[in-house]
Amino acid sequence: MSVIESFSRFYTDLASMQVESLKTIYSNDVVFIDPIARHKGLEAVEHYFSKLLKNAKYCEFEIHNKKSAGEDGFVVNWTMRFTSSRINKGNPVAVDGITLLTVENDKIVFHRDYYDLGEMVYEHVPLLGRIIKKIKRSLQ
Numbered sequence: 001m002s003v004i005e006s007f008s009r010f011y012t013d014l015a016s017m018q019v020e021s022l023k024t025i026y027s028n029d030v031v032f033i034d035p036i037a038r039h040k041g042l043e044a045v046e047h048y049f050s051k052l053l054k055n056a057k058y059c060e061f062e063i064h065n066k067k068s069a070g071e072d073g074f075v076v077n078w079t080m081r082f083t084s085s086r087i088n089k090g091n092p093v094a095v096d097g098i099t100l101l102t103v104e105n106d107k108i109v110f111h112r113d114y115y116d117l118g119e120m121v122y123e124h125v126p127l128l129g130r131i132i133k134k135i136k137r138s139l140q
Contacts, residue, residue, distance in 0.1 A: 003106050004066050004074055011061040011078070014053070019046050027107035034113035057083045057090070074101040080115070088124035095120045 006025050010017060023042060026032075032039045032048070039045050053059070059082035067075045076099040083092050097115030101108050123129045 003103050003108060004076075004101070007076070007101070007108065008063045008066065011063070014056070014059040014061065014082075017049075017053075019049050019053070022046055022049065025108055026111070027104065027109045030107075030109055030111060032111045035115060035117040057085065058092075059083075069100070072103050074103065075099070076101065080120075087121060093120060093124065 003025055010021070010025055022045060026042055026045060028042045029040070030042055030045060032045045037048065039048050059080065062079045062081070064077040064079065069075050077096075078099065079094055079096050081092060081094045083090055087093060095115050097113055100110070100112045100114075102110035118132055123132050
């Protein structure tokens with residue numbers, strides 16, 4: 001199985017994944033970036049996932065497509081669906097995103113996620129959410 005297929009399978013049900021299994025798809029010196037933070041090294045990524053998954057009751061990714069982006073790069077389009085006790089009163093949230101990956105020696109060495117952090121978090125904070133939604137409507 002290719003590393004991209006392993007990546008897709010791994011993220012299908014993120015809430016039930018074992019953090020120690022990250023080493024099967026990521027290199028020891030991976031750079032992992034998302035709208036929340038930047039992490040360098042497998043140990044830092046494992047720590048980040050441990051914290052994220054602590055509050056997630058449910059988290060899965062629907063992978064829409066995976067496209068090659070050159071010799072060692074890939075673009076993955078997805079929708080993440082999750083529930084968290086800290087966001088949206090525990091109600092489900094769905095967020096669309098894109099991941100850029102670079103693979104070397106059948107391990108991911110670079111992972112960058114692009115998604116709307118406002119859609120994921122800020123819009124679900126009671127007062128802040130109303131303000132953000134009002135601003136968005138005024139720009140349409």
